Amino acid sequence: MLNLVQCGERTYYFDNPAKIGVFKLSESDVCLIDSGGDKDMGRKIRKYLDDSGWKLKCIVNTHSHADHDGGNKYLQQQTQCRIFAAGAERAVVEHSIFEPSVLFGGCPPKELKHKFLMAQESVCEDISSPDFPQELETIALPGHCYDMIAVKTPDNVLFAADSVCSEATLAKYGVCYLFDIGAALSSLDVLEQQSAALFVPSHAPATEDIRPLAELNRQKILEVGNYIESVCADGLGFDDILAKVFDRYELAMTFQQHALVGSTVRSYLAWLHDSGRLDVSFEGNRMTWKKAEAQSN
Numbered sequence: 001m002l003n004l005v006q007c008g009e010r011t012y013y014f015d016n017p018a019k020i021g022v023f024k025l026s027e028s029d030v031c032l033i034d035s036g037g038d039k040d041m042g043r044k045i046r047k048y049l050d051d052s053g054w055k056l057k058c059i060v061n062t063h064s065h066a067d068h069d070g071g072n073k074y075l076q077q078q079t080q081c082r083i084f085a086a087g088a089e090r091a092v093v094e095h096s097i098f099e100p101s102v103l104f105g106g107c108p109p110k111e112l113k114h115k116f117l118m119a120q121e122s123v124c125e126d127i128s129s130p131d132f133p134q135e136l137e138t139i140a141l142p143g144h145c146y147d148m149i150a151v152k153t154p155d156n157v158l159f160a161a162d163s164v165c166s167e168a169t170l171a172k173y174g175v176c177y178l179f180d181i182g183a184a185l186s187s188l189d190v191l192e193q194q195s196a197a198l199f200v201p202s203h204a205p206a207t208e209d210i211r212p213l214a215e216l217n218r219q220k221i222l223e224v225g226n227y228i229e230s231v232c233a234d235g236l237g238f239d240d241i242l243a244k245v246f247d248r249y250e251l252a253m254t255f256q257q258h259a260l261v262g263s264t265v266r267s268y269l270a271w272l273h274d275s276g277r278l279d280v281s282f283e284g285n286r287m288t289w290k291k292a293e294a295q296s297n
Contacts, residue, residue: 008155035071042071064092087147143184174249
C-alpha cells in the first residue's frame with residue numbers, strides 16, 4: 001500500500017524505496033516527480049490518484065534510471081499524461097537500451113536486459129518545452145548520470161533525486177553508482193547552496209538540512225578515489241583494480257554489480273587521469289593505470 005506524505009500545501013511524496021513526488025497543479029490535476037520502478041508501481045499510483053479524485057497531467061523524470069521512470073509507460077498509456085526530462089535523460093527515457101549499454105560499454109548481454117536496468121520506453125519531451133509546468137523550478141545536478149535534475153516546488157520543497165545516497169547505503173556498499181565523478185562533486189556543492197524548507201532525496205530520508213548528508217557523500221567519493229589511486233601505485237589493469245575495489249568494500253560479483261561498479265570504477269579512472277593523478281600506458285596490448293610521478297613523490 002502506498003504511503004503519501006504531505007510536505008507542503010500542494011506538495012506530497014509517496015514514501016517508497018525511490019520516493020515519488022506529487023505536486024498539485026490545481027484542485028484536480030497533479031504532476032508526478034518520477035514514476036517508480038515498473039508497471040506495478042504505475043498501477044498502484046494510478047489507483048491512488050483515482051481514489052483521491054486527482055487527474056495525472058504530467059510526469060517530470062529527474063533522470064532516466066529505471067527505478068525512476070519505470071512507471072512512465074503504463075501511466076502514459078492509461079492517462080495520456082505528458083512526460084518531461086532534461087537533455088540526454090530524455091533520450092534514455094525514449095530509448096532505454098542506452099542505460100545497460102553505457103554500463104556494459106557495448107551491446108549488453110541478456111543478463112543486463114531486464115526491468116531494473118531497462119524501463120519500458122515512453123514518449124518524452126524536454127523540460128525546455130513551453131508546456132513544462134512553469135511553477136516548478138529545475139536545478140541541474142549531473143554526475144549520477146548525464147543530465148539529472150532536482151525539482152523544487154512553490155512550497156519550497158526540493159526533490160533532490162539521486163544526488164546523495166543515504167548514510168545506510170554508503171555504509172553497506174561504499175561505492176555508489178556515478179557516471180561523472182567531477183560533476184557529482186560539483187553537484188554536491190550546488191545542492192548545499194540551495195535554500196529549501198525540506199529536501200527529499202530519492203533514496204534517503206527527507207531532511208530540512210541536506211548539508212551533513214552531502215558532506216558524507218563527498219567524503220565517500222573522495223575516499224574511493226584515493227583508494228583507487230593508491231592501488232595503482234605500481235600500475236594495474238582494469239580487472240585487477242576492479243577486483244581490489246570489490247574486495248575492499250566487500251561487494252559480491254554478479255553481472256549487474258560488475259556492470260554498475262565496473263562502470264563507476266571506469267569513471268573514477270577517467271576522473272583521476274584527467275586530474276593528472278593517474279597516468280596511462282600501453283604495453284603488450286594492455287592498458288595500465290599508474291599513479292602519476294608527480295603524485296608519487
